[in-house]
């Protein structure tokens with residue numbers, strides 16, 4: 001059939017669909033436990049989805065971290081692993097890929113993203129410093145605090161409002177930085193911690209105009225910008241779609257330009273880079289690179305593997321080439337939008353605009369009768385598992401932790417349950433099943449009660465905390 005014939009057919013049916021730019025070559029069977037088995041598994045896990053066994057989960061939307069399906073080429077690349085202790089050829093492939101697509105000069109591999117966060121925080125922060133960032137991320141802020149810094153939120157106010165439809169809700173509010181500079185002085189601010197698509201705000205992007213303006217502002221004060229590049233591909237897609245002057249640019253060009261306004265980046269390769277494990281730090285300043293290389297041998301491994309096997313570095317290098325393809329980025333974001341639109345049609349409260357890697361259910365509006373101290377977002381994650389074996393995660397008061405000064409719960413404005421979509425793993429039929437389960441839980445919302453925390457770990461408590469059902 002000719003292209004024009006297909007087009008006419010599409011118009012006749014009144015729709016033109018997109019589809020994933022891949023086909024499935026290997027499958028992993030999954031199945032749903034019975035309701036009784038799910039109840040038992042949930043109770044044993046203390047109603048914390050992080051404590052469930054993966055075998056007890058049907059559709060696993062806990063995270064998009066390390067859960068991507070690799071391509072046939074990446075698997076072939078795994079066979080080309082050069083497992084030399086020093087100077088593995090795969091390290092040089094990885095270095096070239098990062099230099100080519102992100103544009104940074106010096107590359108230090110790490111075992112995953114937080115390894116890179118640890119190195120950059122230690123290399124740049126002096127105790128007593130302030131680290132402004134466009135909303136916190138759990139591990140990022142913790143490493144900044146462990147290095148003696150204090151995190152300061154400088155994201156625009158719109159980001160804290162789940163119903164505000166600002167197209168670039170990840171943007172930095174420049175006046176917030178200026179007032180921090182006025183208050184503490186630029187010499188107490190080593191760098192801006194900028195995240196490309198802000199996970200905790202609902203996967204919301206930063207505009208190119210915003211990063212450009214940020215660069216101009218910090219240049220006047222000698223402050224650097226380091227990028228959390230974990231989900232920059234989705235950020236690049238939103239720029240291509242929404243920002244004047246970028247509609248005809250490729251994802252690869254947008255990524256390169258954006259990174260060019262920053263001094264370096266840390267990366268969880270487990271996200272955008274389409275692999276199951278890995279991370280890296282990339283910087284332009286040779287002195288910072290030297291400091292990080294001195295530390296990587298202490299905490300991660302030699303500076304040409306940093307905790308990754310040679311084959312893993314090869315898979316990251318190939319993943320970088322695949323992630324910048326325009327069709328990949330578009331299908332990634334469109335799958336999430338497909339799920340989000342089903343929920344919006346049923347008037348289920350979610351964060352808008354729909355973000356790049358997940359749907360965020362707004363637990364405050366979902367369960368208005370459950371007080372934040374009874375963990376509405378954690379409750380929602382537990383209820384979804386009980387309903388269908390779908391696993392999601394809390395991004396609210398549990399994730400926010402306690403204030404190190406007062407010891408009280410932090411009460412974030414956003415109390416969200418994250419329904420995170422792994423890359424290249426699930427189909428549209430899975431999205432339908434997920435949407436229908438969320439609808440079933442929504443229909444039961446008035447009868448649902450909250451949770452009580454019965455065990456609380458000291459650090460990153462959301463990973464291991466345990467709960468009991470109230471009533």
Ligand SMILES: *Cc1c(COP(=O)(O)O)cnc(C)c1O
Pocket residue numbers: 065112113114115137139140195199228230231267268269270271278279
């Ligand atoms: C996952 C993530 C990290 C940490 O990376 P890990 O590979 O999990 O250690 C840092 N920042 C963001 C935005 C992330 O999503």
